[in-house]
Amino acid sequence: MAGNSSGARERILARIRDAAVRSGGADLIDTPLKPTAGLSGPADVLAGIFPPIGDARARFLTECASNLMEAMETADAAASAAALVTVLNSLPEGELYVQDVPVLRSLIERATIAQPVRWSSQGAPAASTQVSLTLAHAFVAQTGSILISSQCGGRGASIVAPCHIVYGTGVQVVPDIAAALALAQAKGLTEASYAGLISGSSRTADIEKILVQGAHGPRRLVVIIED
Amino acid sequence: MTAMPRKVALFVPCFVDQVVPQAAVDALTVLRRIGCEVIFPADQTCCGQPAFNSGHWSEARPCAERFVRVFGDSECVVAPSGSCVSMVRTHYPDLLPVGPLRDDAIALGQRTYELTEFLVRIAGVNDVGASFPHSVTYHASCHATRELGIYREPLELLAHVRGLELRPLPAEGDCCGFGGVFSVKFGAVSAAMGDTKLANVDSTGAEYVTSIDPSCLMHLEGVIGATKRKVRPIYLGSILAQQQEAAQ
């Protein structure tokens, strides 16, 4: 690619190494880096920094509410399908973009949907997509976040449409961000090109520090949690 | 609590000595009232803070050397100022190169106290028999509160002043805007910060604003005068020096 920067690279690294030597930290250059395993290091440090989570599911639902997310608890697949339809019926006309995965195929089959459906296997969501439906890897109680990745129907599935619906189960609730990140590393999500936590609808306070929902991302984030 | 030292050496900041000497006189009064024998080593001049804060460390170092020489033999040093004590305790270790002088400075810093800190923590006294029947609000000066951790001591002392009505100051920990050389290098901003601080003082309706730092009060007095406000600044040690029938 344009511009071979290896000269610059070596010079920058040399400046850093020279500095370490000059500051008497030469021995630091050879000490091993701290281990990369997810739960060693900061996780033990975290104990005592945050209050204990307690009932993770209850905490998740509380945080969802303060994040201005919508959480719908359902007892079974039929109820989930009904919940989905309720949400879809509240939306303007337009395409529904769905992560192409058997669980969602069967959920869509159960539901009577007015919107035309586009599957992630068919390509990226269109600019005019009204709503997207995906799974998530986990629900994080500490902050009311969903852990998602490009394996959940791609990147656009969680950001392009004005409404994003997430379908998951109660067992997916994890207590905190540390657990979510450990899960992400264990499941190889860091090999996906995108992973992340989403903790609410898109919002901004750039105008007079007044909170406004629905900036560039979805205005509504709905979570259907089935037991 | 350590045993109260008999002899206290009074460290009088340069500007207090020359511009607002009453603060030192009143600190002396209070110290004697609680039974201290106070001496004033007349060889002292300046702790070096103005030079240090301006970045002129080579002009500040001789001040530090002099301070250690003048006060080195003192059992205990007390000053009517948070910022100057902070200079000695917090900044002499930064200013001086590693060596015996620096070690002496560090040790000396451990026995150099701001007045209210000395009264409450060392002498174990929070009632100095003072009387000041006025409404007062307390400005928690930066060096004292954040660098030296002095906060409850001045309030404890004020709580025992007869007739004094203490009114909490909104944003009490906000800087008054003095900042030493800052006050002249950025005079407009400094005065604006003072104005903001005084707006908070005004909101309490208190007759007096007090602090353990005469430098803050000197600056606020200047802004009070320029903005024609009614509130009066008074050094906390001066409140403590007041006794029955002696109110201003």
Place this chain on the structure above:
Amino acid sequence: MSTASRQFVQRAAVKAADLEHRATIERNIQTYDAAVARGRLRFADWEAARNACEAIKAEAICHLDRYLEQFEKNITARGAHVFWAEDAAQADAYVATLVKQRGVKTVVKSKSMATEEIHLSAALEKAGATVWETDLGEFIVQLRDEPPYHIVTPAMHLTRYQIRDLFREKLGADVPDADPQKLVAVARVALRRAFFSAEMGISGANFLVADAGMVALSTNEGNGRLTTTLPRLHVVVAGIEKIVPRLADLALLWPVLAAAGTGQPITTYSTLIGGPRCADEPDGPEELHVVLLDNGRTNLLTAPETAEVLRCIRCGACLNMCPVYRQVGGHAYGTTYPGPIGSIFTPRTVEMREWGHMAYACSLCTACKSVCPVKIDLPKQLLLVRRDFVAAGDVKPAENVGFRGFRWVVESARRFAAGGWLLRKSQAVVRALGFSRSPLDPMYVWTKYRAPMPVPRQSFRAWWRQHGRQ
């Protein structure tokens, strides 16, 4: 005095007198203060959080070279390109070349102070692209042709009415009642067109995660997500100090960044980018380029005492707490990074002579130190800048003379007493002649803004000689 210094003092004086500006900033800061107070309650032990964050970043800076190499190795394994830029020119040239070679006509930018620092937008416009700032605050100041006012809230200095007028003028969109909700909707529509047509998306990075080889990016608006999803090229510009050792570190850094920056539990979109799209993914950029920027940061490593400055996670808390910043705002500084951190970072990474004066725009109140989540001793670093500024001979000659005079006076108790006597007598004369608070007053630097200091009858030491002994 450098030009920048003179301008700063002038601008600061103007802003300090602008009461409406002060009131706007005060309102914003109060909202921030309230949010931060609420945010702290989510921590059982905030001090422990600060200590842990300090430890994480200290470790990263201590082994900066090896963590950078680890990051590079892991992210290039997924097909990303990593470009090391020693300075702004190299970084700008690299991205500008990409623009030309890939036929980029439209660029969307997510908020990045690093890209401001290197003036990337100007370089890309010269290369023939139109650049859209997509963070709402940045978009607003871009329309006004202004630099951002604050590193976290770029349009903090504007009211909704000013924004309404701006949108009417520049976008032809009218929102008569200036309702913030509707203003945001206007911006959303305008920027959506840009997002969907842009060939290149540029973002910064809040953190560069070494063990996972991922770029961590936090936004609330979602513009960071769209910028890094829709265009076929994604370019990241990040300072080398953004490195953190492990993905697990974000379990602490993400909540702390949000708590210190805005009082939130976590930023809404906490994104991790590991590379260009994978073969089995339906969307995402085809190319990812990460520009690692030095641009003077390694200067901070040349002495152990200044290395801590590189721990900064750009949360903005020090700005929000700084009473000087609250008075003069972000523009007065004239630099990419204002406030306490900027007043250290700029002289050290750009030029001491030109920018050292910034470190004097500080009353040393230490509020910044008390809030810094990574425990940088900012007041000490400001004093070190002052020390080095003086040592480099960048101070006005008169000041050098003045302090040598000061030294001469304070080295003798007699000279000191004499000097004080002279000061008191001359002030009494000035007062008698009615020169107080005029340029003829030697103390004019003080009395320009304040009533003159009282002139006591005698100094304390004179009083002591007469009355002091018991």
